[in-house]
Amino acid sequence: MSTVSPAFTPALSAPLPVYFLSHGGGPWPWMLEQAGGRYDALHASLQGIPAELGVKPRAVLVVTAHWEAPVLRISSGAKPGMIYDYGGFPDYTYRIRYDAPGAPEVAARVQALLDGAGIVSHLDAERGYDHGTFSALAPIYPAADVPIVQLSLQQGLDPAEHLAIGRALAPLRREGVLIIGSGLSYHNLRQFGAAGADASHRFDAWLRATMAAAPAERSARLLGWEQAPAARQAHPREEHLLPLMVAVGAAEPDTAVVQYHEDAFMGALAVSSFRIG
Numbered sequence: 154m155s156t157v158s159p160a161f162t163p164a165l166s167a168p169l170p171v172y173f174l175s176h177g178g179g180p181w182p183w184m185l186e187q188a189g190g191r192y193d194a195l196h197a198s199l200q201g202i203p204a205e206l207g208v209k210p211r212a213v214l215v216v217t218a219h220w221e222a223p224v225l226r227i228s229s230g231a232k233p234g235m236i237y238d239y240g241g242f243p244d245y246t247y248r249i250r251y252d253a254p255g256a257p258e259v260a261a262r263v264q265a266l267l268d269g270a271g272i273v274s275h276l277d278a279e280r281g282y283d284h285g286t287f288s289a290l291a292p293i294y295p296a297a298d299v300p301i302v303q304l305s306l307q308q309g310l311d312p313a314e315h316l317a318i319g320r321a322l323a324p325l326r327r328e329g330v331l332i333i334g335s336g337l338s339y340h341n342l343r344q345f346g347a348a349g350a351d352a353s354h355r356f357d358a359w360l361r362a363t364m365a366a367a368p369a370e371r372s373a374r375l376l377g378w379e380q381a382p383a384a385r386q387a388h389p390r391e392e393h394l395l396p397l398m399v400a401v402g403a404a405e406p407d408t409a410v411v412q413y414h415e416d417a418f419m420g421a422l423a424v425s426s427f428r429i430g
Contacts, residue, residue, distance in 0.1 A: 168326035169210060170430040171319075171404040172202070172412065173334040173397040176218075176289040178345075178419075179239040180246040183291075191419060198413035198426060199292035205412075205428065211329030212256040212300040214263060214322070216396040217285040218336040220305040225267065225274035225318070228303040229260035234281035251287035256300035259330060263302060263322065270321035285335040304399075310391050312376050312398050319402020326430070332403050334396030338425045339387050350421040352386035357414075357423035364409040364427050371409070375401060397427070404429035 181192050203209070219238055220226070233255045237247045260276055267274045286303055307314050325332060338360055339353040359381040363374040375398060378384055378391075388394050401409075407430035418424045 165208070165327050165329060168323075168404075168430060169206065169208075169329070169331050170407075170428050171326065171332045171334075171400045172429070173336065173338075173400040173427045174199070174289050175337045175339075175413065175424045175426045176285050176335045177337075179242050179284060180237075180249055180288055182288055183246055183249050184242070194415050195413060195418075196292050199289065202293045202412075206331070208329075210299060210331035212259045212302060213290065213294075213331045213333060214259070214302050214304060214325060215286045215290070216304045216306070216318075216332070216334045216399045217283055218306065218340075218393040218396055219283040219285040220280070220303060221308050221310075221392060222275075222305040223308050225272065225307055226277045226280065226305040227260045227263050227274055228255060228278075228280040228301075229257050229276040230255045230278045230280065231257055233301070233303075235287065236281045236283040238283045249287075251282060251291050251297050253282075253290065253294070253297040254300045256302050259300065260302045262325070262328070262330075263304065266321050266324060267318070270317065272318060272321055289333065289335045306392060306395050310395050312378065312395070315395050315398035316372060316376070316402040316405075319399040320405060321402075322399070323403045323405075326403065332400060334398075334400035336393035336396040338394070338397075339422055340393035341387060341389055343389075344386070345422070346419055347421045349386070350423075352383035353422040353424070354416070355382040356384060356387035357425055358382075361411060361414070361425055364411070364429075368406055368408075372401060372405060400427070400429060 409429040412428040413426040
């Protein structure tokens with residue numbers, strides 16, 4: 154059974170909120186001029202998060218849709234590198250840097266909490282920042298001065314398992330660690346425009362109603378997400394939705410609000426981000 158070390162004695166009178174962020178496509182924060190305003194609303198919503206928090210977190214734990222493992226993995230390096238996990242973007246975007254430090258002690262705390270809940274995990278000192286992390290965090294903390302730990306998804310993508318992972322991590326909220334699930338509320342790259350408009354709007358309406366429900370109903374609806382309108386059209390594969398399950402688990406008793414919403418993202422799509430707590 155894990156215990157709270159002196160460094161992680163709860164330091165906050167109220168827990169930090171938890172976020173699920175629709176993180177956009179590729180290295181978009183470095184392409185705002187070329188984007189012609191398509192990312193302005195998302196950018197503004199991310200820039201507003203520090204003011205919403207009111208405090209600077211000790212670290213950020215990012216549950217990233219761009220990392221899956223047979224056994225959960227936790228990035229534990231002190232100076233993570235970069236993973237340019239996208240294609241077809243300008244050459245300079247494969248040289249961008251987001252040099253936020255890692256947080257090995259926070260990674261160890263994450264592992265201890267998971268272990269205490271009977272969830273096996275491994276530390277990974279080599280893992281760099283993928284774009285689900287650096288594209289979401291760069292607008293929030295542009296100085297790259299808040300340490301980051303990344304958590305993978307569990308292969309199999311079982312919603313109940315990811316809710317349980319979030320529940321295990323809930324104590325971090327009082328220890329100054331900001332938990333972010335980084336994915337997309339709509340992720341069908343074959344229909345990422347007008348062809349996906351109907352499916353994205355139907356699924357996003359269901360998702361916003363689900364997140365507004367009472368906590369017990371919200372969790373139950375998320376467990377049955379495949380029954381939602383246009384569910385498999387919005388998420389042919391659910392890796393970009395599963396970070397939401399972890400976020401909800403980490404703040405399960407709390408109410409949720411829409412933190413960001415657009416009805417015409419990329420010209421046609423409905424996408425949303427949420428703050429819980």
